[in-house]
Amino acid sequence: RELAGVSEFFRGLVANMELALAQADMTIAARYAALASDSGNGVRLFDLIRREHDATSALAIGIRGGSALLDHLPTLAASLDQARTTVDPLNLLQLELLARRRAGETGEDLVHGVEMTIAGIAAGLGSTG
Numbered sequence: 001r002e003l004a005g006v007s008e009f010f011r012g013l014v015a016n017m018e019l020a021l022a023q024a025d026m027t028i029a030a031r032y033a034a035l036a037s038d039s040g041n042g043v044r045l046f047d048l049i050r051r052e053h054d055a056t057s058a059l060a061i062g063i064r065g066g067s068a069l070l071d072h073l074p075t076l077a078a079s080l081d082q083a084r085t086t087v088d089p090l091n092l093l094q095l096e097l098l099a100r101r102r103a104g105e106t107g108e109d110l111v112h113g114v115e116m117t118i119a120g121i122a123a124g125l126g127s128t129g
Helices: 009-021 024-032 041-062 074-102 108-126
Strands: none
Touching: 009 041, 009 074, 024 041, 024 074, 074 108
């Protein structure tokens, strides 16, 4: 293994980094980026985020000596895939609510809906989202 002989702290750091990278869904992220009020800047910023995600994923995989994110933890990878079946619809709902807000819609129900999707996404990811 590539991480043989390194500190437990560094192992943990790489493991946490890999998990966060695996949780990040660039397809969904692109849809959030499309909500930017300045579409040109939104595209440029998202392109940078995608490149950094790809480069950091390659780095994490290379450090660990794998071929894909979480390929050494298939049960965890399957668990993340299962969580996406819950989280993805919440992301889509949140995207719709945010688009309505950007279009000028207001109201307590809209704000409450956004807050609830934030909580649901964070719970589904097992983190702060």
